[in-house]
Amino acid sequence: MTYICCSMENQVIKHTNSLKKLQMEPLLPYLEMIDTEIKATPFPNKSLYEPMEYILGLGGKRIRPIFTLLGAELAGIPAKDAVNQAVAVELFHNFSLMHDDIMDRSDIRRGSPTVHKKWDEPTAILSGDAMMVMAYQCLIKNSFDATTNLIKVFSKMAIEVCEGQMDDMSFENQTPSKDQYIEMIRQKTAVLIGASLQIGFLVGKDDSEAADRLYRAGVNWGLAFQIKDDYLDLYGDEKIGKKIGGDILANKKTLLYIVTREKASAEDLKTLDYWYNTNTIKQTQVSESEKINAVRGLFDKYNAAEESLTLAKLYFKKGNNLFNELVLPREPRKTILKLAEMLVERDF
C-alpha cells in the first residue's frame, strides 16, 4: 500500500491559498478534515490507483465535500461524522472529471496533463470506473440507518450527471435553447452540489423533507456557480493561470453564446456562425486571440455577460430563499450562505 502524501501536502497548501484568496478562512478546518481523510485512504500500489492520487492532487477548492460537512452540521452532528461521505462526493466528482476529459478530448486540467494524456485512455477509463466504486464504498462506511437512502440519493445524482454530460456532448452538433442549456448544467453540475449538501444532512438526520429542500437550494446555487464559471472563462482574471476564452476556442455553447444568438441580427449571427465553425482557425490564418476578441465583441454587443450574471444572481437568490425557509443551527447556516455567495460572487 502507498498513501497519498508528498503531493497531497502541497495540495493542502494550494487549497488553503485558494480559500484564503476567496476570504473563506472559516472553511479551512473543513478542508483540512477532508484532505486528512483522503490522505489516510490506502491506495494499493497499483497502476489503477496512481491516476486517482494524481487527479485528487491537482487541486480544486473541495467545494462539494465542504457542502457535505456543513450539511452534517446543519443536521446537528459534528462535521467529522460525515467525512467519509464527503470523500465519496469528492471521489465521484473526480471520477466524472477523469471520464469527461477523455470524452471532451481535453489535454489539460488545472494546468497539468489530464489522466488520459499522462497515462492513456484505457487507464483513465478503468481508473475512473474504480474511483466510482470507491465512492460507493466511502458512502457506506460507518454504516447506519441512512445507508439505503444515501445510496438512492447518490445514484440518482450520478445518473443525472451522466445524462447531463450526454446532453452537453450533443450540443456540439445542435444549439440548445436557453432552457435546454439550463437543464444540461442542472444535471451535469448542479445536482452534485445539491446532493453533496443533502447527503451530509441525511447522515445526521432522517428528515427527507428538509434534506430535499436543502438539495433544491444546492441545485440553485449550483446553477449560479456554473453560469458564473462560464462567465469567468471569458471575463475572469488571467493571473490565476486559467486560459481565458477556452470555451470560445472549443466552440462551447455556453449561456453567453446562447443569449447572444437569441438576440443577434442576421448579420451578427452569420459572423458568430463563422467563428464557431470548428475549422475557422485551422482554415484561415487568424490567431486564437483574434477569434476570442471577435466573439467577445459580439457577446458584449448583446450584453450577454450582464444577462448571464443577472441569471446567476437569480438562481443564487432562489437557493437562498429555499434555504432560509428552514430553521437551522446558526453557525453552519451562516457559513453555508457565505459559501453559496462565494460561488456566484467570486472573481476566479
Next chain:
Amino acid sequence: MTYICCSMENQVIKHTNSLKKLQMEPLLPYLEMIDTEIKATPFPNKSLYEPMEYILGLGGKRIRPIFTLLGAELAGIPAKDAVNQAVAVELFHNFSLMHDDIMDRSDIRRGSPTVHKKWDEPTAILSGDAMMVMAYQCLIKNSFDATTNLIKVFSKMAIEVCEGQMDDMSFENQTPSKDQYIEMIRQKTAVLIGASLQIGFLVGKDDSEAADRLYRAGVNWGLAFQIKDDYLDLYGDEKIGKKIGGDILANKKTLLYIVTREKASAEDLKTLDYWYNTNTIKQTQVSESEKINAVRGLFDKYNAAEESLTLAKLYFKKGNNLFNELVLPREPRKTILKLAEMLVERDF
C-alpha cells in the same frame, strides 16, 4: 420512457436455445425471470440508454444472474425475491463488457458491432458509467437489512474486476507467470461469478460464513469457466459463430500460451515469439489461419490444451468440495452443481 421489447423478445429465444443446447432446461424458468425483469426496466428514451438496451440484447447465457437466483434458493427464499440483485449483477457484467471492448479495441461482440463501434467511444464510456450506477440502484431495490452488506460485497468485487482488467492489459507488454495469469482471471472473471452466488444467498440469509464459502466455490468454478473459455477460443466448435483462434490473432497470453512457453525448447520459443510479434501478419504475407495453425501446432506439441483442461477440472472440483461442505436445500443444490459442471464441460 421506452421499454426493451422487440429486440429482447428475440433475445429470450436466443438464450433459451443456448440453454437447450447446453441441456440446461431446468434453468429456463430462472432465465425467464431475469429477462422479464430486464424487459420491465424503464429505460428513458435518451441516447444514454440505447446502448444499454443494445448490449443487453446481444445475448449471453445469463449465467451470473442465474447464479444469483439459485443463491437465493439456497438461502431458502424464492428466486424471484432476488431478481433485482440478479439484474444488478447482469448490468454490472455488461457495463464491464462495454468498457473492456473500448480498452481492448474490440470491434465485434457476439457477432455484432461493439457499442463504441456502433455509436462512439464517449457514448460507450458514459453509457457504461450509467449502467454501473443502475447496477447499484438494482442492488438496493426492495431494500432490507442486507443492503449494506450487499453494497460491500458488490463493491469489493467491482474493484477486483477493474484490477483484473488492468493486469490483463499489462500482459500485452510482459508475459505473466502461470500464477499471475490465474490471479488475473480470478479478479477479472471469477470473483463476479463468486459474488453473484454470494449476493443471492445474502438476500435470503444473514449468514456471512456460508455466503463466503459459496463465494469461494463460485470463484473456483469461475476459474474453471475462464480456462475452458480460453481453450474453446482455439479448440471450440466453429459452428456457433465464434471466430476460432481470436486470442492467438490478438496475441493474447492465455494459459495455453503460458504453459507452452514454460516448456518450449529454445527454438520453439523463438518461433512462438515470432508469431506473437504484433506485426508478424502485417509485415509478412501470411494469412491469419497460417498463424493460428502454426501456434496451435506448438500448443499441441507441449500438450497445452490437456494441461489447461486438467487445471480447469481441478478448480471445478475444488469449487465442488467447498460447496459440498455446506448443508443446503436439495433442489437448488443439484441445479447449481449441474450449472457448474456445464461451465467446465460445455463444448461452446
